[in-house]
Amino acid sequence: MIVTRRWLEEYIDISKISTKEICKTLNSIGLEVDSVEEIRIASGVVVGKVLEKVKHPDADKLNVCQVDIGKEVVQIVCGAKNVDAGQIVPVAVVGCKLGEDFKIKKAKLRGVESNGMICSSTEIGLPKLNDGILPLDESIGELVIGKELNEYKLLNDDIIEIELTANRGDCLSIHGIARELSAFYNLPIIEHEKNLDNNELGIGQFLEVECESSVDSSLIFKAIDFTDFKLPVLHKIRVGLIDEYKENDISDAISYSTHANGVILNAYASNKADKLNDLSVLHIKKDKDGFDKVYGKELLSTICVEHQKIDNEDTTYILEASYINPEKLSRKVFEAKKKTGEIYYRASRGSEPNIKHGVDCFTTFISKFGAKIYNGAEAFVEDIETIYLDINIDKINSIIGQETPKAEIENILNALGFEVKEGLNNVFSIQVPLYRHDIKNIADVTEEIVRIIGIDNIKAKPLAIDEVNRVNKTSNDLIKKNKIRSKAIENGFFETVTYVFTNKENLQKYKFPTVKEELDILNPIVNELNTFRTTILLNLVEACSNNFKQGFKSASFYEIGKVFDENRNETFKISFIFSGAKEQESFLNAGKPVNIDFFEFAKKILNSVGKFELEPMQTIENSFVHPYQNANILIDGKNAGFISKLHPSVANEFDLPDTFIAEIDFEAIKNDLIKAKTTSKFQASRKDLSVVVPKDMPYSKIRNVITLIEDANIKQFNLIDTYSDEKLGNNESLTIRFVLQNDEKTLDDEDITTTMNKILEKLNNELSIGLRD
Template sequence: MIISKNWLNELIDLSTFSTDELVKTLNSIGFEVDGFKEIRVPDNIVVGYVRSRQKHPDADKLSVCEVDIGSENLQIVCGAKNVEAGQFVPVALIGAVMPNGLEIKKAKLRGVESCGMICSSTELGLAKINDGIMVLDESIGSLELGKKIADFECFNDAIIEIDITANRGDANSINGIARELAAKLDLNLKENTPYEDAENLPGIGRIVSLHADENVQSSVVYKALQIHENLSENLLTKLRLAVVECDKTCVIERLLEYVTYTTGVLLRAYDYDKIATNDKVLFSIKSGKNKECEIYADSQNLGVAGVYQDKICKVDENSKIVIVAASYTDPNIIAEFVGENKNIQKDAELYRATRGSEPNLNYAMDYLFKKLATSKQVSLYAGAQQYLAKKEPKMLNITLAEINKMIGYEVARSEIVRILKKLGFAVVFNQELESINIKVPLFRHDIINSHDICEEIVRLVGIDNIPSSPMKFSEENRLNDTYKRYKFALDLRKKSASAGFFESVHYVFDSADELKILGFTPCKAQIANPINNELNELRPTLINHLLSSAEKNIKNQKRSAKLFEYGAVFSQNGDQSSRFGFIHAGLLKEPSLANGVKIAEVDFLSFANSIKSVIGDFNLSKSDEIAYLSPFEQAKIYKNGVEIGYIGRLHTKFEDLRDLPKTYICEIYFDALNYEPIKAVPYSKFPSISRDLSLIVPNDMEFRLIKEAINELKIPTLKEFLPVDIYRSNELGKNVSLSVKFTFQDMNSSLTDDEVAVLMDKILTQLNEKLSVSIR
């Protein structure tokens, strides 16, 4: 956005502040200055009056002018097409040095002497306003012949270009920037008196009436004016519109652009003659699909407020009666409407509307009509037709303690109140609660919560004025159950890979036909649009996919398929849970020159040890419930007394069906596992002693009974005992010889043979009494 110090001075007195101070202030309150330049018209350029203009005798494009500068009349040869007698013009006298370095000297042009130069705006270092000389008028001040141009305030200006962030639509006008500077510099905005209709003016109700639906959320105000002759704009308006690069050509539209740029209110102009029916215009405003405000004249759609205007109703240089419309629509509504209508042409009005325009519509109307009130080219209509949507301002409450905690610095209560009031907030302080009730003005749609209020205070106090404090490198513990479960699963996956399993990943969908063969009941939650017939049901197990992957590996010349998967499964009712699945088919490992070519097949014990290296120690309980496992080699897995899965060999009929060699599978219910951190335990520095014991036990006795009987003794030095051999013979009949290896170790001393012998006798006595088991 481009602003000028002189333009700002109309709304706030900045005469005591230099350009450098303004630039620094704007940067400090969040409006980054991209660049600035100071305008200074050179000396020896004065106000002149063209008394006569004659055509040059030897040049068609030159004119010979007699110019009065007060102290004398000068003859000046001018090449501008628009120079005429009766004009006040800027005259560069002999000796003047122009901004481009040109020095004015007495010269002869085609034989005619010229004593000076009538200047254009660009020759004075100003923005271009036309293709000829700059004609002066009293909009810049009182015109006195011979007065230096440099003495006029508008020619001693500073042009500043600033960045306005998208959320600060309220600052996208001269009025908005003036309000910000007033808050920072503790100044008051100049009083804005409302325009009062003069007596005997025709009422607008004669030519305009307005109807609005009750659900319309936009505000509109209509006023009217009549143009008696060709309307022209004054020099000051031309210069300022040139600075802000206004590209409109119609005088009415340029005038409205000037008012909008000053006030921030969106203005549109309608040609009365193009939309009137029976000498009157009936405006109606309706709420559109996205709550946008649609404008109608009778049944003719004239556009959407703040978005676009139909070309058929626009004003031009021939317009006689003009209806001026000011409007305000919530920028969120505008953005939603534009988002669904990509073909809308973008212009300055739409840019302002999407970022938030000024909602005080009468402010712009008063400014416009006071500007036109003294013009003889325009007659004004009294009154207005308006519809103002009812929108309650947002209310926020925040305590002083909260403000100071967020800022990290204690700002005085009076300073907080002053800043907020200067910015347009209504503030009520609660002495008892030490809190502030804040009413957010409608033009600050970006203020949502107390954090935004603190940002406004910091912005105006100045971040440089808040003392720094050391950063505290402390943070709340963000670890939660979800993260811990994720890390636990990741750890198990790493352990699985370390145990020689390769990870596989499959869809959560599975084949209903294959699951039925394995004996699974279909899930009640059906897939409405399955990927294909092989993935048409939510999987209740990881095993079927693992079997398919192992089958493909074996058919691709792999001798050992060792896979695992971690993923989601679904119960019959559609409840989701997580599981780990393992499979080992074929040999214990792939044959190679390093490990030889004769490798044993996988067996239950080796497979169970692989699972143990992943999940830790566990207990097994005999089972025959799982139909797709061998009834002779399957078990349920328990850990800390909780069932966490199952393990076993795939039934031979399914091995044959899948063309698989000897295959073992395991499925762990991950949700039943608990993370057990590794704990350091003391170890003995003394040697251990081992003893083997051969027992005569019934052939059908489970080792579990022997283990339970021995554990009842609670021998502290007994570290472990494991079966190491089973011997069967006809001599033993229905009994077998079971060899068990016992390992003893003491924490405090070396055990003697006699001490171990006593313990072995104690164990034998327990087995004999409890299970009738004797030594061989």
């Protein structure tokens, strides 16, 4: 954002404040000054008047001019195409130094004496306005022949460039910056009178606007006759400072006013409008992507997104002032991947919503310089929802860190444009100004107060440390996380840290859930990371794929991080992946290591996170899961995640060999203290028990029944084999191996038989299953 000192002075009286002090203030209130440039015209450049112009006798492109510079009339040879008799121009007299190696001397050009130089804008340090000399007018002040241009304050200006954050769209105008300085210095904003030079005709005799009810934009249209309009040189110079001067007075007047007041303006030549009898007709309607568009004989603009160039092809124009909610606009542009023009930068950050004020300022401005305004306007203004906040003064002071008087808080908020009403219990009810799109809560309001108080004026306080119990969920989670990290690394996994964002199209492709559209990212950092991740596995698979493309034969990673559900609620997950060879090439495997298998992978996971049980998945919810090599991970009987081989088709897409994945809820993983237990010194016995069970009976039922048997001799049991044949029909045989051991004696045959019979009896009574014949 570029502002100039003299331009600011049209909105606020800063005559007693130095530019250096203004820059310091802007930095302190959060508007970072990027650069400051002083424009000072060299001594010896004076106001001159061209009295006579004749062709050079020996050069077609040169003219011999007689120029009045006050004290005398001098002869100057000039090569500019636009020089003409009667012009008031800047003249560098003999002896003037325009640069380090550029001193004006008496000279002869093709035999004709020249005493000085008629200057262009760039030659005296101003922006480029044309390819010739700079004609002057009284917009810079009263023109006195012979007076030095460095005495004209409006030309000798200080240019301040401010680096704005994306949330401060309200400061994308001279008026917006003046508003901030007004609040800080407690100076009033200068009000400008609104005087119009009206055309005899009313707008209804010239223009009709047909606007669909579904249009989101607020719009005001005016008709203007620019036949006698001429933009003064001062305003052309200012447009040159903020933008490239286009030598088009109408376009530059719109750029000037938009930059000055923050209201987005556009203009359409009347000959581009649709025609109905003697009326010019504009059509405002939505396109298929939901953008508001203006049509005449053809598409004229996409409101607040892309405006076409304004050409000098007519004398009567239709002025448009527009506003649209920046969040809504940004979302639409992102979703449609819409190409945008320069105006979108301002609109997406929040332009000035008071478009009537912008129209009044613009029409008053151009009326001074020859434009005639048609009476009346066509208006389609949407009601903008006003935000009201109840803020507690004690809460504000606790955030600031010091006591700020209630009256001071009220004065600051009033100065910033908030409407403040005092309520009960030390609470203010405030109305947020419509141009402050970034104010949403008490923290935002507090930031505004701190900006104006000044961060340097808030006293530092020592950190108060009270000795309290430091053990809490956060510390316990950190301990658990570090334990899992150590174990995972011991089992050959490397930790990764990836973005909490991922590609929405890939999530949908592989049937993972996605965040609801209305809760998704508005402005992603890149298109490939355009949504919140609902799984870490997609990131890990991509990481593995990248490693294999670099020539690695195996890759194994884990990550502990946040994932989001469709309502954007956060949970912590730990995800694992192992792809390719389970060990390095060595003499022991003859240089041909085999790929990892399901049970090797499950063992590594178990060693990393602790004990869990597996049961077959009843439903497969995403395309990563192998249809036959998969299982739910159960911790304390509750589903905590899943483990699976990566589906072969997905592995093929990512150029991966045999790959296994697992994702587990971090909260479900136990972090209990390990209690030491005495170990029996007597020999253990192993007994296998083969029972016939229905095929549709899950092993978990059998496991639960055995677990509830009260017998101290049962130390461990595991399913080791399943068998089925035609004789068994709809049944199958499960072989369960038991480890039996007593803490006080060696078990004899009778003890073992008693325990095994107890197990069989329980299984028969609870599940009606027994030994295989």
